[in-house]
Amino acid sequence: xAQATIGNSxxxxxxxxxxxxxxxxxxxxxxxxxxxxxxxxxxxxSARWSILKxxxxxxLLAVLGRALGDTxxxxxxxxxxxxxxxxxxxxxxxxxxxxxxxxxTLSTGQASLVQFDDDGAxxxxxxxxxxxxxxxxxxxxxxTAATPPAMPPYEHCLGADDAPDGExxxxxxxxxxxxxxxxxxxxxxxxxxxxxxxxxxxxAWFGLADGRDPDPxxxxxxxxxxxxxxxxxxxxxxxxTVELTAHVRRRPAPGRLRVAITTRNLAGxxxxxxxxxxxxADQLVAQARQLARVKLG
Amino acid sequence: xAQATIGNSxxxxxxxxxxxxxxxxxxxxxxxxxxxxxxxxxxxxSARWSILKxxxxxxLLAVLGRALGDTxxxxxxxxxxxxxxxxxxxxxxxxxxxxxxxxxTLSTGQASLVQFDDDGAxxxxxxxxxxxxxxxxxxxxxxTAATPPAMPPYEHCLGADDAPDGExxxxxxxxxxxxxxxxxxxxxxxxxxxxxxxxxxxxAWFGLADGRDPDPxxxxxxxxxxxxxxxxxxxxxxxxTVELTAHVRRRPAPGRLRVAITTRNLAGxxxxxxxxxxxxADQLVAQARQLARVKLG
Numbered sequence: 001x002a003q004a005t006i007g008n009s010x011x012x013x014x015x016x017x018x019x020x021x022x023x024x025x026x027x028x029x030x031x032x033x034x035x036x037x038x039x040x041x042x043x044x045x046s047a048r049w050s051i052l053k054x055x056x057x058x059x060l061l062a063v064l065g066r067a068l069g070d071t072x073x074x075x076x077x078x079x080x081x082x083x084x085x086x087x088x089x090x091x092x093x094x095x096x097x098x099x100x101x102x103x104x105t106l107s108t109g110q111a112s113l114v115q116f117d118d119d120g121a122x123x124x125x126x127x128x129x130x131x132x133x134x135x136x137x138x139x140x141x142x143x144t145a146a147t148p149p150a151m152p153p154y155e156h157c158l159g160a161d162d163a164p165d166g167e168x169x170x171x172x173x174x175x176x177x178x179x180x181x182x183x184x185x186x187x188x189x190x191x192x193x194x195x196x197x198x199x200x201x202x203x204a205w206f207g208l209a210d211g212r213d214p215d216p217x218x219x220x221x222x223x224x225x226x227x228x229x230x231x232x233x234x235x236x237x238x239x240x241t242v243e244l245t246a247h248v249r250r251r252p253a254p255g256r257l258r259v260a261i262t263t264r265n266l267a268g269x270x271x272x273x274x275x276x277x278x279x280x281a282d283q284l285v286a287q288a289r290q291l292a293r294v295k296l297g
Numbered sequence: 298x299a300q301a302t303i304g305n306s307x308x309x310x311x312x313x314x315x316x317x318x319x320x321x322x323x324x325x326x327x328x329x330x331x332x333x334x335x336x337x338x339x340x341x342x343s344a345r346w347s348i349l350k351x352x353x354x355x356x357l358l359a360v361l362g363r364a365l366g367d368t369x370x371x372x373x374x375x376x377x378x379x380x381x382x383x384x385x386x387x388x389x390x391x392x393x394x395x396x397x398x399x400x401x402t403l404s405t406g407q408a409s410l411v412q413f414d415d416d417g418a419x420x421x422x423x424x425x426x427x428x429x430x431x432x433x434x435x436x437x438x439x440x441t442a443a444t445p446p447a448m449p450p451y452e453h454c455l456g457a458d459d460a461p462d463g464e465x466x467x468x469x470x471x472x473x474x475x476x477x478x479x480x481x482x483x484x485x486x487x488x489x490x491x492x493x494x495x496x497x498x499x500x501a502w503f504g505l506a507d508g509r510d511p512d513p514x515x516x517x518x519x520x521x522x523x524x525x526x527x528x529x530x531x532x533x534x535x536x537x538t539v540e541l542t543a544h545v546r547r548r549p550a551p552g553r554l555r556v557a558i559t560t561r562n563l564a565g566x567x568x569x570x571x572x573x574x575x576x577x578a579d580q581l582v583a584q585a586r587q588l589a590r591v592k593l594g
Contacts, residue, residue: 078567079540079588081378083405083428085398100424101382106539108380108424110407127397127405129426131380131539131588138565143530145497146561200442233440242403242428243376245542247588249564264443265581267546268435270375272584284562287569289586291376291428291544 003211010179011208011218014048015059017041017067017095039097041067043113047090051174055088057241057290058224059176064095064111064128065220071097072107072132076216080130081245088125089115106133135216135251142250148278149185149260154205157183158192180225181207181256191231200233200263202226206277207256214252214279222257223275223288229263230271230294237296242270244290255280269294300508307476308505308515311345312356314338314364314392336394338364340410344387348471352385354538354587355521356473361392361408361425362517368394369404369429373513377427378542385422386412403430432513432548439547445575446482446557451502454480455489477522478504478553488528497530497560499523503574504553511549511576519554520572520585526560527568527591534593539567541587552577566591 004010020040049059065077093115100108111128151157160177185203190196204226208218223246228239258278263271270293277286301307317337346356362374390412397405408425448454457474482500487493501523505515520543525536555575560568567590574583 079380081426081540081542083376083397083426085405100380101421108382110424110426124398127407127426129378129380129407129424135565138567141563141565143563144561243378243542245378245540245586247569247586249562249567264441265546265584266438266440267581268432268438270435270546272544284564287562287586289542289544289584 004208006213006215009208009210009212010048011062011212011221014046015063015066015217017043017063017070019070038099039067039071041070041095041097043093043095045088045090045093048175049179050090051176055090056176056221056224057082057084057244058221060088060113060126061224061244061246062217062220064113064126065130065217067095067097068109068111068128068130068132069217072099072109073102074107074132074134076133076135077220077246077248078106078131078133079245079247080128080220081243082126082128083243084126084241086123086125088113091115093125106131135248142283144284146276146284148282149203149258149276151185151203151258154183154256156186157205158186158189159183179209181209182225188232191234196232196234198232198234200229202229202232202261204259205256206259213254214257216248216251219248219252219277219286220246222259222277223286224290226259226261228292229261229273233263233266235294235296237294239271239292239294242291242293244288246286246288248286250279250283250285252279252285253281253283257285266294301505303510303512306505306507306509307345308359308509308518311343312360312363312514314340314360314367316367335396336364336368338367338392338394340390340392342385342387342390345472346476347387348473352387353473353518353521354379354381354541355518357385357410357423358425358521358541358543359514359517361410361423362427362514364392364394365406365408365425365427365429366514369396369406370399371404371429371431373430373432374517374543374545375403375428375430376542376544377425377517378540379423379425380540381423381538383420383422385410388412390422403428432545439580441581443573443581445579446500446555446573448482448500448555451480451553453483454502455483455486456480476506478506479522485529488531493529493531495529495531497526499526499529499558501556502553503556510551511554513545513548516545516549516574516583517543519556519574520583521587523556523558525589526558526570530560530563532591532593534591536568536589536591539588539590541585543583543585545583547576547580547582549576549582550578550580554582563591
C-alpha cells in the first residue's frame with residue numbers, strides 16, 4: 001500500500017466538512033441563533049475513530065478545527081479550546097462557525113457541533129473557541145528549555161499487537177486502534193498487564209496507520225490519542241474530557257511524533273492531562289492540557 | 298484598617314456585574330445576535346486594575362467569571378478560557394452570557410465582554426467559554442504528585458517597595474501594584490536590576506492588598522497577576538495574552554497564595570506561561586496556561 005499523503009488519507013477523508021452555500025441550512029431554519037452564524041458545515045462522523053463506545057475527542061476536535069480553518073482568514077489553530085458537552089455519535093453532524101474577530105496576524109472564531117436525536121431535536125455536542133494564525137509566517141526563533149521525552153526507540157516500544165489477548169482496552173473492539181501507528185513506552189504500559197507505575201505518565205510514538213505525515217490538524221488528534229494517564233495511576237474506568245485546550249506551536253516535520261502526557265494532580269474526581277507533542281526534528285510542535293473527570297469502573 | 302472580607306473588598310466592588318432585567322438591553326436592541334443571549338450585565342471596569350496602559354487580564358477574567366457564575370446553575374469556574382481580542386478600557390462594559398448546557402454536575406456557558414467606541418459602535422474585547430461546577434460538592438480525594446514551589450518565606454521575598462526607583466515595571470504608574478500584596482521570589486526578580494536568570498520562571502507570594510482572602514473568583518486574578526516570565530528570560534516589552542485557560546481545582550484556604558509560573562518554550566514570537574497556584578494549606582488550587590505574544594520593546 002502506498003503511503004497516504006496529507007489531503008489524501010483516511011484522516012483527511014473522515015474529517016471532511018462540507019460548507020453549505022450561504023443562506024441554506026441557516027440557523028433560522030434550524031431553530032438556532034441566527035445573527036452570529038457565519039458558516040454552516042455538514043460532516044459525517046466516522047465510527048472508525050471510536051474508542052470503546054465513544055468517538056475520540058481528538059478526532060472530533062480535528063473535525064471542528066477544520067471547519068474553523070475554512071471559516072477564518074488564517075489556516076492554523078494557534079490555540080483551540082473544546083468543551084465536550086454530550087457524547088457525539090457516529091453519523092451526520094452539523095457544525096456552525098462564527099468569526100469573532102479577524103485581525104491581521106490572528107483571528108478568533110467559535111464553532112459548535114450539533115447532532116439530532118431520534119425526534120429530530122438538536123443536541124449540541126461540542127463548543128469550541130479558537131484563535132488561528134499562520135504558522136509559516138512566524139519568525140524562526142526558538143528558545144526552548146523543554147526537551148524531548150526520554151523514551152526508547154519505536155522498535156522497543158509496545159504496539160497493540162504486543163498486548164496479551166483481551167487485556168488491554170487499546171486492543172479491544174475500539175476501531176481507532178486500526179487508525180493509529182502507536183507504540184507505548186514500556187515504562188508507561190505496565191497497566192496493560194496489571195502493573196501500573198503509579199506515576200501518572202503516558203508516552204508513545206504516534207503516527208497515522210496509513211503513513212500520512214502530521215500537520216497542524218492532525219496534531220489536534222495526537223493530543224488526545226493516548227490511553228488515559230489514569231491507567232498509569234492504577235485507575236480503571238472512563239475518563240471523559242471536560243475541556244481540552246491545544247496550542248499548536250510549529251508545523252510538524254514529516255515522520256512519527258512523540259507524545260508525552262503527565263498527570264500530577266487528581267483531586268475531587270478530576271484530573272489534568274498535560275501533553276507535549278514532539279516531531280521527528282525534535283521540535284516541540286504542540287502543547288495541550290485537558291481537564292477530565294475520573295469515573296471509576 | 299480592618300481586613301476586607303470576601304464580598305466586601307475592593308476586588309468584589311470592582312468586579313461587580315449588574316444583571317439587566319430580562320428584555321432590556323437585549324441583543325436585538327444593540328444589534329448583536331439575539332437568540333443565544335440569556336443574560337446581559339453591566340460592568341464598570343476600574344482603572345485601579347491597570348498595568349501600564351492596559352487593564353489586567355486576570356481582573357477582566359474575574360469580571361467575566363462573575364457574570365457566568367450569576368448565569369449558570371453552578372457557582373465555580375472549573376475550567377475557563379478567555380480569548381483577548383482587543384484592549385479593554387476602563388469604564389462601562391456590557392457582558393452577554395449564554396447557557397450552553399446545564400447539567401447536573403457541570404454546566405457550560407459562554408460570555409462576551411463588549412465596549413463602545415466614540416461613535417457608539419460595539420467592539421468585542423474578550424470572548425470566554427467555561428464549564429462551572431460546585432467545588433464544595435466534590436469528594437475530598439486528593440492524589441497529587443505536584444509539590445508546592447520551593448521559595449523563601451514571604452518576609453524574604455521582594456515587594457514593589459524593594460525595587461530601585463524607576464527600574465521596575467511593577468513600580469511605575471501601574472495602579473494595580475496598589476491592589477496586590479505581592480512579593481517575588483528573589484531568584485526570579487533579578488530582571489528588576491538587569492540580571493534576569495534566563496530560566497523563564499516567576500514565583501511570588503500573592504494576596505490582595507486589603508487582606509481579602511482568596512476564593513475561586515480571585516484565583517482567576519491570581520493566575521495572571523505576576524510580571525511576565527519573559528522578563529526572567531531577559532526580554533523586555535509587552536507580552537499580551539492571546540488566550541488563557543484556568544482550572545480551579547479546590548476552594549482555597551484563607552491566607553496568602555503562592556503562584557509559580559514557568560515558560561519553557563518561546564517559538565515564533567509566542568510563548569506559553571504555565572501557572573500553578575497553591576494555598577496556605579499546601580493545596581494546588583488552580584492550574585492555568587496562557588499563550589502570549591512576545592512584542593519586544
